[in-house]
Amino acid sequence: MGNRFLSHIERTKVLLFLIDGTVREDIKRTYKMLINELRSYNEELMNKKRVIVVNKIDTWKRKRTKEFEEYFLNMGEPVFFISAIKKEGLRELLQNLYEISLAYKKVDEETPYEERVVEVDEKLLDKVLKIERVDANTFKVSQKEIERRAELSDFKKPGSFEELRRYFERIELEKQLKEAGIKEGDRVIIGNKGFIYKENG
Numbered sequence: 001m002g003n004r005f006l007s008h009i010e011r012t013k014v015l016l017f018l019i020d021g022t023v024r025e026d027i028k029r030t031y032k033m034l035i036n037e038l039r040s041y042n043e044e045l046m047n048k049k050r051v052i053v054v055n056k057i058d059t060w061k062r063k064r065t066k067e068f069e070e071y072f073l074n075m076g077e078p079v080f081f082i083s084a085i086k087k088e089g090l091r092e093l094l095q096n097l098y099e100i101s102l103a104y105k106k107v108d109e110e111t112p113y114e115e116r117v118v119e120v121d122e123k124l125l126d127k128v129l130k131i132e133r134v135d136a137n138t139f140k141v142s143q144k145e146i147e148r149r150a151e152l153s154d155f156k157k158p159g160s161f162e163e164l165r166r167y168f169e170r171i172e173l174e175k176q177l178k179e180a181g182i183k184e185g186d187r188v189i190i191g192n193k194g195f196i197y198k199e200n201g
Contacts, residue, residue: 010042013104014049016097021054021081027068031075049100051078053093058083129171131180138187139180139197146171147191 038045072079082089129143
């Protein structure tokens with residue numbers, strides 16, 4: 001699976017194994033492979049709660065469900081059988097995941113937190129781009145570099161605005177504004193400049 005991915009899941013509380021159920025022989029093989037990968041990388045990952053999900057049950061006969069229910073029951077694993085394309089079994093799976101999340105939330109709320117003092121590098125803060133909604137139709141973008149570029153841009157000079165626009169594209173500013181909820185015609189303030197947002201294309 002790759003060490004970068006495995007290092008990421010170390011921070012999770014629950015692991016969900018999504019297994020392709022098209023080929024009967026591959027179900028157990030895939031499950032064992034995933035278990036071995038976890039164990040080889042970090043034995044402690046085996047202590048995390050797991051949920052097994054077998055997909056594409058629309059491609060098999062129902063008696064296979066009983067076979068694998070018994071198999072995973074013997075392994076001590078909760079298992080759900082779904083068909084993503086036909087939306088079968090999804091409600092039960094999502095309900096189970098919701099209940100698990102509530103259980104962990106309750107534990108987190110009951111666990112006292114240790115207070116720590118963390119020193120933050122001010123230079124790193126300067127690089128963080130912040131978007132805040134000033135009012136229903138106005139957004140303010142804050143970050144030293146983008147503010148500097150906007151303030152130094154002289155739109156009376158040919159190519160000045162185009163150069164700034166290319167910089168916006170490079171840092172994916174429009175994408176971040178959309179995530180913040182901007183819409184056509186809204187105003188964007190950057191440094192001492194104001195812009196009216198228009199959808200590209």
